[in-house]
Amino acid sequence: MTEIAHRCGFIAVVGRPNVGKSTLTNALIGTKISIVSRKAQTTRHRIQGVLTRDREQFVFVDTPGFQTRHGGAMNKMMNRVVTQTLADVDVVLFVVEAGKWSPGDSKLLGLLHDPKKTILVISKIDQLKNRDELYPFVAQIASQFDFAAVVPVSSTKRHQLDQLLDEVAKLLPENEPFFDADTLTDRPVRFIAAELIREKIFRLVGDELPYGSTVVIEQWDETEKGVSIAACVIVERETHRPILLGVGGSHMKRIATEARQDIAKLLDKPVHLEIYIKVRKGWAEKESSLRDLGYE
Template sequence: MTDIVTPESADGASEAQGRCGLIAIVGRPNVGKSTLLNALIGAKVSIVSRKAQTTRHRIHGVLTRPGEQFVFVDTPGFQRKHGGTMNRMMNRVVTQALSDVDVVVMVVQAGKWTPADAELLPLLPKGPRHILAVNKTDLLKDRNALFPFVQKIAEQHAFDAVVPVSAEKHRQLDPLMAEIAQGLPQGEPMFEEDALTDRSVRFITTELIREKIFRLVGDELPYSCTVVIEQWEELPNQTRIAACVFVERESHRPILLGKGGEHMKRIATEARQDIAKLLDQPTHLEVYVKVRKGWSDSQSALRELGYDAT
């Protein structure tokens, strides 16, 4: 079976020079793909929530080191049960992300191998280097259970490397990067040296607001919300932003606003703090709510709201 990579076994990994490649991070929902991307990049380029299916867009995270550029592709968790236009759209994002990559990092949760994980194996493209990242190892109560868990997966798919990691605790990230680097082809960098993502600051701003909704609102409502920037004004010492949260039903408005608007105030306050850090200057953020019925099941609405609904 494929060896489990430890810090000691990664010491002899070759140092790639003049290499650049695309790395897809895939896995079922809620295994920590976005947390891993942010940890590898060293910056927050993808939002994180304990709720599944937080990521809706394909997001490139960029890490440039001497002679190497890693272009990570964070994808939504693949859904076998589509359940609507937006889920079908997100599944296409995953499929397209896998079509032209040099390395595939499949993320699973340590100790939890599910049918949803197994259903992803036939979708992994032939050709790229395949790495299994066994995440959340810090949550394992019995460390001795890790080897038989990995062996069970390796019997189903021949991974080139298996690396136990904890994205949350930043453990074993260097061995994972060494394994990824082995799959990078020779080539010129795709992005400038200081680039962290291919997404605009406005896009990341909408994602930060949506992250707070996912974290602070009940289980179902966040999946019926999307965020659009309606005003962006850059002043000498401040950025003023007006953002609209679209919901699908009139009944969603009072839930999102909360009593006396307190819920929305907390969402806006926490989002504003993160956005101010992102922009590195004081930020005024106004967030309000509008109803747009059926937006998540309409291709035209999804395109208008910034989703790749082709």
């Protein structure tokens, strides 16, 4: 009896900002490895999440949203991550928000070159008011590119995620697993902790604070009983400090509390978290600063 081959490969999750790439990646893997926000430009790094099934291992690469409006160093870096990822993977999930097609989607579609490895994922179908609009919307996109498959999904409702995985599995090459079966991400836990803090900043003060902020873990002391973490939030201007702090430090207290709870859940142990603020002018517009802060 012929043994069924094991399949394993890399899957890029690409799309314009805020179409639900990180939510989809987290839902497929079953845990939060990429931060989620309603704000665009939340994901800045290429983050790998791993899902292992009986005869398949999926290595998802959640990419930054492809930027078409601004050309600063940060956005150029993020676009470079997207284009490099597209060249390196076995399967591409092109994520488009249901009922919404923009010039940004068209520009990213122009970067896709191999229909045999590209799946169109229509996200947020649960938010579509008129389901009758879905078919003509999909047909209009599919007429521009011969996708290997088209799968409408709802990440929050977990609708058709298994079907999406089955379609991806068909395109994966025969390989032995790249990671242990219990691996969820290739990113170190310090990176995930910093991302969780940044998520709280985006959710609480994202409308007030421009996107020139990042988080660096400066100290990490871990024992069997718990973890003590010192994190630094870097902002571009002195005027950003009071916005981040809030009245009487209310914003920062809430950010620290919610981040501490998420990190404790991630590590399954008590966490003591202290967060500081530092001003580093123009860090997001200098590629040297981006590299120093761990950006690819």
